[in-house]
Amino acid sequence: MSEPNNILFNTGNHTDSAVIYDKFSKAEQQFSVKKDKTFYITTPIYYPSGKLQLGNTYTTVLADAAARYHRLLGEDVYFLTGTDEHGLKIQQKAEAAGISEIDFLDGMAKQIKDLWKLMDISYDDFIRTTEDRHEKAVAKIFTQLLENGDIYKGEYEGWYSVSDEEYFTESQLAEVYRDDAGKVIGGKAPSGHEVELVKEEAYFFKMSKYADWLLDYYKTHPEFIQPEARMNEMINNFIAPGLEDLAVTRTSFDWGISVPGDEKHVIYVWIDALANYITALGYNSDDTTLFDKFWPANVQLVGKEIVRFHTIYWPIMLHALGLELPKSVVGHGWLVMKDGKMSKSKGNVIYPEVLEERYGLDAVRYYLLRSMPFGNDGVFTPEDFVARVNYDLANDLGNLLNRTVAMINKYVDGVIPELLTGKTSFDEDLVRTVEDAIVEYNKNFKELRTADALESVWKIIRRANKYIDETQPWVLAKDENEKEVLSSVMAHLAGALRVTAVLLQPVLTQAPKKIFDQLGLDYSDKGVAIAGLTFSKLPTGGHVVKKGEPIFPRQDVEEEVAFISGLVSKDTKGKGRAVKEAAKEAAQVAPSKDLITYDDFDKVEILAAKITAGEIVAKSEKLLKFTLDDGSGKPRQILSGIRKWYSDPAALVGKTVAIVANMKPRKMAGELSEGMILSAEKNDIVTVTILPDSIEPGSGIE
Numbered sequence: 001m002s003e004p005n006n007i008l009f010n011t012g013n014h015t016d017s018a019v020i021y022d023k024f025s026k027a028e029q030q031f032s033v034k035k036d037k038t039f040y041i042t043t044p045i046y047y048p049s050g051k052l053q054l055g056n057t058y059t060t061v062l063a064d065a066a067a068r069y070h071r072l073l074g075e076d077v078y079f080l081t082g083t084d085e086h087g088l089k090i091q092q093k094a095e096a097a098g099i100s101e102i103d104f105l106d107g108m109a110k111q112i113k114d115l116w117k118l119m120d121i122s123y124d125d126f127i128r129t130t131e132d133r134h135e136k137a138v139a140k141i142f143t144q145l146l147e148n149g150d151i152y153k154g155e156y157e158g159w160y161s162v163s164d165e166e167y168f169t170e171s172q173l174a175e176v177y178r179d180d181a182g183k184v185i186g187g188k189a190p191s192g193h194e195v196e197l198v199k200e201e202a203y204f205f206k207m208s209k210y211a212d213w214l215l216d217y218y219k220t221h222p223e224f225i226q227p228e229a230r231m232n233e234m235i236n237n238f239i240a241p242g243l244e245d246l247a248v249t250r251t252s253f254d255w256g257i258s259v260p261g262d263e264k265h266v267i268y269v270w271i272d273a274l275a276n277y278i279t280a281l282g283y284n285s286d287d288t289t290l291f292d293k294f295w296p297a298n299v300q301l302v303g304k305e306i307v308r309f310h311t312i313y314w315p316i317m318l319h320a321l322g323l324e325l326p327k328s329v330v331g332h333g334w335l336v337m338k339d340g341k342m343s344k345s346k347g348n349v350i351y352p353e354v355l356e357e358r359y360g361l362d363a364v365r366y367y368l369l370r371s372m373p374f375g376n377d378g379v380f381t382p383e384d385f386v387a388r389v390n391y392d393l394a395n396d397l398g399n400l401l402n403r404t405v406a407m408i409n410k411y412v413d414g415v416i417p418e419l420l421t422g423k424t425s426f427d428e429d430l431v432r433t434v435e436d437a438i439v440e441y442n443k444n445f446k447e448l449r450t451a452d453a454l455e456s457v458w459k460i461i462r463r464a465n466k467y468i469d470e471t472q473p474w475v476l477a478k479d480e481n482e483k484e485v486l487s488s489v490m491a492h493l494a495g496a497l498r499v500t501a502v503l504l505q506p507v508l509t510q511a512p513k514k515i516f517d518q519l520g521l522d523y524s525d526k527g528v529a530i531a532g533l534t535f536s537k538l539p540t541g542g543h544v545v546k547k548g549e550p551i552f553p554r555q556d557v558e559e560e561v562a563f564i565s566g567l568v569s570k571d572t573k574g575k576g577r578a579v580k581e582a583a584k585e586a587a588q589v590a591p592s593k594d595l596i597t598y599d600d601f602d603k604v605e606i607l608a609a610k611i612t613a614g615e616i617v618a619k620s621e622k623l624l625k626f627t628l629d630d631g632s633g634k635p636r637q638i639l640s641g642i643r644k645w646y647s648d649p650a651a652l653v654g655k656t657v658a659i660v661a662n663m664k665p666r667k668m669a670g671e672l673s674e675g676m677i678l679s680a681e682k683n684d685i686v687t688v689t690i691l692p693d694s695i696e697p698g699s700g701i702e
Contacts, residue, residue: 041067044306053350053352055334058335058368061121062369062372062450064119068506080124081121086255086257086272088250088252091255120510145205150209150320159186160197161189191305203248205245223328224311227648231311250265253266275317281295299328304332331375350564360510361509362508363393370454371388374452374651379687383561386555391693391694392693395694400465404494405518405547408493411490417490419491419540420488423484433460438535441503467489503530505528512528519544521542605662608631610629611626614652623668625671630659636659639668655688656693
């Protein structure tokens with residue numbers, strides 16, 4: 001197999017090392033450039049009724065990282081995002097602002113595009129559903145479904161949430177209001193938004209007609225909904241109870257796409273908005289080149305709150321149109337605060353622009369993609385954000401780069417030496433760690449498990465830092481006979497940093513080039529290919545910079561935690577009754593257990609432990625089984641009832657957690673559990689307490 005040049009689309013010459021670590025070239029054997037392979041990824045189109053917050057930003061940053069990763073594999077990538085611009089709420093917002101709907105939307109679309117520019121989002125198309133290309137195609141789609149007999153006219157009566165743009169039955173409401181006679185007069189949707197009774201003529205889509213087909217499709221395509229637990233939710237909560245026909249038009253407002261031939265009806269969001277994924281590619285237009293090339297989508301990213309629409313309504317609609325379904329719909333969790341989901345009414349919203357301005361783009365992107373577990377909710381705290389910047393970026397990565405550049409300048413005249421093998425007894429383990437990490441990284445990134453992919457990169461970083469301590473270059477430098485060994489050590493460190501920078505490109509859009517620049521390595525405008533990446537391909541002879549600048553300055557913990565906490569508290573001012581009610585509820589929370597003394601607490605031994613393996617307990621619907629390294633040298637097994645929130649136990653492998661170590665062992669579902677993994681619980685959301693990677697297993701926690 002020929003070796004592709006590691007610089008994509010760059011014909012510059014680079015000198016490969018004279019020594020190739022053939023026995024470690026697993027990554028190169030597995031991944032090669034495939035320029036004829038396509039990859040189409042989409043985000044949900046955002047409803048531009050207000051400013052996007054950090055949680056919204058996560059979805060788009062995740063999609064961007066996936067798009068960048070697949071481009072660096074040499075694939076032909078198309079990345080779509082955009083805005084959903086029809087509906088009653090938009091009409092009301094525009095009226096309140098005293099401007100036309102399109103003027104209101106132009107301003108909001110610009111605001112969102114400006115945010116994506118700030119976050120360095122590399123989308124290929126930004127679709128707005130008010131665009132002519134979309135509206136014409138949607139009208140044709142509606143007509144086709146009507147002519148096929150999939151849509152019929154009837155009358156709808158039900159509870160409608162303007163904020164959610166969704167209908168609810170009485171049984172689906174989170175809260176029901178009744179008058180003195182017991183008659184239902186209103187209520188709240190599961191989102192907490194008020195609903196109103198709507199009765200109007202409407203067109204309906206015959207969803208019930210396709211229920212059996214959809215269930216069969218789920219069974220034969222288990223990869224269609226990710227994570228897998230979301231599929232069970234769809235079946236148990238929506239399909240098994242009986243899939244109802246869906247109202248797909250409205251007559252109570254006119255800001256939308258009119259039904260051809262029956263203009264008093266406006267085509268409703270779940271045909272209009274969902275169709276964007278194909279209309280953006282030219283479906284139902286005079287030019288279907290992009291549609292023919294990129295459909296079906298490889299990945300459609302959505303928040304868990306709209307999984308139902310994308311995995312029930314959307315596939316049925318596509319099937320009725322005779323089109324292929326997307327290969328995978330990934331419903332990710334929410335980035336929540338300690339007191340629940342980010343919400344303007346609660347006043348607990350964090351906006352990405354402020355974090356980017358103070359800490360830099362790469363810090364924000366890294367935090368989002370490192371801290372969110374695949375498919376589950378992540379909890380944002382000021383302490384965790386600052387810890388990620390300080391421990392991961394400034395300490396682990398930043399110090400490795402600073403030390404390596406300084407030592408290459410001091411010991412080998414600033415020139416990257418030739419990479420030779422076997423000069424120290426630690427070389428082989430370092431190279432194996434790097435090559436294994438490349439394989440793990442690729443597997444995880446293809447599955448959008450960015451936290452796990454980044455953990456693979458940090459294995460390289462931690463191993464390289466340890467390699468410095470093991471080889472002790474400052475000692476080697478004192479012995480003229482060890483000159484060749486010292487040079488080889490410097491080359492190994494530069495090689496580890498080079499691989500690290502290449503793998504970080506989809507996540508960090510600025511730091512990888514800075515690392516290459518400080519190492520004196522060429523960096524293409526299109527980036528350095530991940531396909532075919534191996535440790536051995538270290539260009540030699542380049543000059544590192546005379547004095548490297550820290551790429552991630554260390555932050556003052558107390559000052560920055562206070563700053564971020566202040567962002568949240570500032571947003572609570574003037575939010576009215578909702579904030580007052582939230583504060584009142586918080587004030588009423590009292591300790592749920594009896595107070596204990598210090599002596600009582602001192603009996604509990606809490607240790608840091610790293611999860612090394614995880615699996616589902618077959619005899620239990622709630623339990624997961626974990627193997628942990630607690631620093632004792634003997635594996636520890638702990639069972640935890642968190643399966644509902646962590647359906648894939650592998651997502652926690654490699655994480656450092658807090659455990660109660662001196663709890664009396666007990667048997668659960670036939671398995672021995674030797675302790676307890678600590679977690680936080682709020683509003684039925686359980687989050688495992690993840691500790692910084694820098695804390696060694698066995699460290700005591702007080």
